[in-house]
Amino acid sequence: MLVEEIMKKEVISLHPNATIAEAHQILQNHPIRHIPIVNADNEIVGIVSDRDVRDASPSILSKQANHSELEHSIDTIMTTPVITIHPLDFVEEVASIFYDQEIACLPVVQKNKLVGIVTEKDMLYTLIQLTGTHVQSSQIEVKVPNKAGILPEVAAIFGNRKINIASVLVYPYKNDKTYKILVFRIQTMNPLPIKEDIEQAGFEVLWPNMGMTP
Incomplete structure (x- = not known):
């Protein structure tokens, strides 16, 4: 699956000279947590999160709060440089960027222009779909020898039982490289x-396991 299939194409952005107050208002009026910062050519130059705006805003509990801070330009609090992805990147590879970089969103850039955005929520929903x-x-989880041709x-x-497979995942088996785990999500309520059938074919079924409580 490609990024262009899951990215949000309608992105709310701001220019670097916009104020923190403007960013605060956008975050209040829209269900978003990040605002890409772009220049006049729609090239991304930074990004601001709701946390950045919150940290830069005066406390509502302080009587000495200086609300003039909200008039500072957004480029004073934005994060730069920005990690970006391309519409033709694979979603599975982008997931590792979210994990490795510990970030919550990735702007999508094509020909140096901002064309979309992907959030960690988008990624989670996509992975739910991919796993079925x-x-x-x-x-059904099946332990199989780690050799070519075992999946088909x-x-x-x-197929012999005319059961539709919704998804297939492959996991390593503990620290034993001679085996792997095939996880099938199948469209039947009685597996x-x-x-x-799988056990009669000589394979070990790890789940469902009648000796374990789900």
Whole structure:
């Protein structure tokens, strides 16, 4: 899946000379947490979060608050340089950027122009879709040898029962590189018959496990 399929294309942005008060008003009026800062050519030069604006705003509890601080330009509190992504980047690879950099949003840039934005909430929703957990289904985890051709071999067992596979994930098996785990999300509420078929084919089913409480 590509970034262009999940990014928000209507992005609220500000110029560097906009005030902190303007950013504060935007954050109050719209369900967003980040505002990209762009120049006259729509090139991204910084980004401001709701936390940045909050930290720069006078406390409502202080009687000595200096509200003139809100008239400072937004470039005084923006973060720069900005980590950006491209519309044709893969979502799976972008997920690692969110994790490694510990950030909450990524502006999308094409030909040096801001064209969209992806937030951590967008990523989480996309991963839910990719794993198939948003549809009514059951999960089966199968321990298999780590060798070429094993995935279609196991998937054929589902095909024999005409069971639709909503998603497939592959995990390493602990620290043993000779095995891996195939996680199938299948569109049936009774996985026990297919579980028996998989076991009869000589594979170990880790879940569902009748000896464990879900």
